Amino acid sequence: MKSGAFLLLSLLLITACGKDEPTTYVVPKQPAPPQAAPGMMGAQSDMEAVTAAHAAMAAQAPAGPGYTSTLPEGWAEVPGTGMRKVSYTIPGTSIDFYLISLAMGDLPSNVNRWRGQVALAPASAEEIGQAVQTLAIEGHPSSYIEIYNEEGGKGIIAAIVPVEPQYWYFTAKGSVDELKAHAGAIRTFLESLKIN
Numbered sequence: 001m002k003s004g005a006f007l008l009l010s011l012l013l014i015t016a017c018g019k020d021e022p023t024t025y026v027v028p029k030q031p032a033p034p035q036a037a038p039g040m041m042g043a044q045s046d047m048e049a050v051t052a053a054h055a056a057m058a059a060q061a062p063a064g065p066g067y068t069s070t071l072p073e074g075w076a077e078v079p080g081t082g083m084r085k086v087s088y089t090i091p092g093t094s095i096d097f098y099l100i101s102l103a104m105g106d107l108p109s110n111v112n113r114w115r116g117q118v119a120l121a122p123a124s125a126e127e128i129g130q131a132v133q134t135l136a137i138e139g140h141p142s143s144y145i146e147i148y149n150e151e152g153g154k155g156i157i158a159a160i161v162p163v164e165p166q167y168w169y170f171t172a173k174g175s176v177d178e179l180k181a182h183a184g185a186i187r188t189f190l191e192s193l194k195i196n
Helices: 002-017 040-060 107-117 125-131 176-191
Strands: 076-079 084-089 096-102 133-137 140-149 154-163 166-175
Touching (some): 107 125, 107 140, 107 166, 140 176, 154 176
Antiparallel strands (some): 133 140, 154 166
């Protein structure tokens, strides 16, 4: 009896071994495309938009600064880099004086931005109106302001010249003492501009 059961079991095993068994394949997962870190997608898009806007402005800007001027004695003109169309060195100082060109010319927000750069609180529209002077630069009524933080020792002298469709921003940054000593020369330079 035992030998019969053994024989039957052996026949079943032999029969089963001849059948095809299902084959299983393992397919590796495709890696997901890289994604920006959370919260960075908007910043990346904004940066791309700003870069494109700067490139468009640079394409529209004239090759040179777009004007001629009379440089005060000892000053030197330095070709611009980045957004700067041109920079100026003033001998014996560390004043950073340069020109950029933008498509916007909002006076109050720019003045308050400059005030923030020298650690001053924002000013009201009325205070800004009293502090800003108007220069006539070749028929272009231009805004001129001197901002000094006496306690912090830093200051900015700035002028916004509307040369439609652009606005030219002349900005001189440095110590209060140096800026006050050269404010007259900076203003004379600005008033000497002859727009091409």
